[in-house]
Amino acid sequence: MHELETDAATYEWLDAEDVQVQVKATGARNAFALPEFVDSIRALAIFNVTVANSTIFAVVRKFQETTLIKQSQAISVLKLVESFHFQYTALTNSTSTGGTRARYNRFAVRLENAKSASEVAAAIADLKKRLHDSLPDRAKAHLAFRSLFYAPKLNLTRAQVLRSRKIFIAYVLMSFAKLEHLLPAGQNLRTWSIEHIKPQSKASLDYRDPVYSIGNLTLLTEGLNSALGDAPLSSKIDELRKGSAYFDPELESWDASSPASPSDAQIDKRSHFMADDALDRVWNL
Structure with missing residues (x-):
């Protein structure tokens, strides 16, 4: 009965894109009081991934009911699952199979039965190895990342909307900032705004226009996004540097050139840079 109660308390948050970090109670081990853990739960909800639920239940129970699994390990397991499904599900739209579910179920059983810290670490x-070995082809994932876009004013198909939702693109951009420790885990993604550095007013009605590309996007506070408007890059670059979640090296190179707007070539180059960073560091297994 206790196990069912623990799982029920976990289950209510597994499809919540707005799940927030719970207050940490003195003397209690609560996985949902770990901001990094909650961020991964939110990410899986954004990806609409449920196949890993058995693993999530097992990690929560092991963490909250024993001391065999460390806080860092509970976080790392969820990050492994998040990183795998970012590439496998969110980017390449690969379909989870019975084998995928069985992998998570086997891990859940192995973790549940672990009687020592070394058995937990081995599981x-x-x-990690099994997820790494099942990653999609890198070239396919790289292309899929470079194809990410945000075009809120266009009429899109349902499939296009799912891949370009504000909360998903905000999650992608926020993940770079978190990796650089520029912002703490546990951010409310809905309080941030997505800025098209080259303004949407310069775009066509084709979602593949570079203006909508991930390479032309940055994450800003809501107020700053409204203030910048359609200003040329040369006049807003300093505000972007101060107010963006992450001002990457490619944006720094745009500053050096100081054009009125970034060129299509600059946007494409930044898309490639971000895709490399995404697969090599941000969602690396």
């Missing part, structure tokens, strides 16, 4: 290492 996590095995899961």
